[in-house]
Amino acid sequence: xxxxxxxxxxxxxxxxxLRLSCAASGFTFSSYWMSWVRQAPGKGLExxxxxxxDGNEIYYVDSVKGRFTIxxxxxxNSLYLQMNSLRAxxxxxxxxxTGWAAFLNWGQGTLVTxxx
Amino acid sequence: DIVMTQSPDSLAVSLGERATINCxxxxxxxxxxxxxxxxxxxxxxxxxxxxxxxxxxxxxESGVPDRFSGSGSGTxxxxxxxxxxxxxxxxYYCHQYYNTPRTFGQGTKVEIK
Numbered sequence: 001x002x003x004x005x006x007x008x009x010x011x012x013x014x015x016x017x018l019r020l021s022c023a024a025s026g027f028t029f030s031s032y033w034m035s036w037v038r039q040a041p042g043k044g045l046e047x048x049x050x051x052x053x054d055g056n057e058i059y060y061v062d063s064v065k066g067r068f069t070i071x072x073x074x075x076x077n078s079l080y081l082q083m084n085s086l087r088a089x090x091x092x093x094x095x096x097x098t099g100w101a102a103f104l105n106w107g108q109g110t111l112v113t114x115x116x
Numbered sequence: 117d118i119v120m121t122q123s124p125d126s127l128a129v130s131l132g133e134r135a136t137i138n139c140x141x142x143x144x145x146x147x148x149x150x151x152x153x154x155x156x157x158x159x160x161x162x163x164x165x166x167x168x169x170x171x172x173x174x175x176x177e178s179g180v181p182d183r184f185s186g187s188g189s190g191t192x193x194x195x196x197x198x199x200x201x202x203x204x205x206x207x208y209y210c211h212q213y214y215n216t217p218r219t220f221g222q223g224t225k226v227e228i229k
Contacts, residue, residue, distance in 0.1 A: 047218035102156035106165035
């Protein structure tokens with residue numbers, strides 16, 4: 001059974017940093033593109049970033065470029081999102097999801113709250 | 117960026133009445149080399165992550181009830197729920213994966229009257 005478990009969310013002050021993790025199991029992690037998708041409270045879905053199977057292609061939505069870094073460790077079956085210079089508008093549930101095309105598998109998400 | 121616009125924003129249907137959700141993209145998501153529409157539909161229930169229902173505009177994901185169907189091509193797409201059930205109360209999103217950044221529609225909330 002495919003499992004994606006996010007962790008690392010919490011309350012952080014504006015300008016602060018957080019590192020999110022996504023632990024994957026039940027599938028060959030190293031064979032899949034992976035994405036982060038976020039959802040602000042009561043709002044819709046926003047794709048944040050994705051990373052190729054080998055980590056050699058990475059893309060970001062403009063609003064996080066230069067502040068967020070997606071990475072992966074295939075030996076640990078893990079995906080990461082380093083978030084720096086956080087802003088109030090980054091407050092959201094962050095999901096990791098599998099796939100380059102449609103997102104078949106999703107984790108339960110981890111909540112990031114940016115507030116003073 | 118490709119803008120995805122869904123209509124309506126919300127929809128109340130009676131049990132057994134057909135529900136139709138529209139999604140329009142600001143540019144075509146049909147890739148001519150393979151004749152595939154790079155368009156997916158998701159269902160999200162409260163407190164849960166999204167669930168993939170349809171990909172390639174009309175291919176139902178394994179295990180998804182056949183009352184859910186997707187249609188359309190190019191820039192105009194439709195998700196149809198024939199004879200909605202109580203468990204279909206949710207928000208539905210379209211999503212284009214034709215290019216980056218990936219983008220989603222704003223969502224359509226489906227309720228049962």
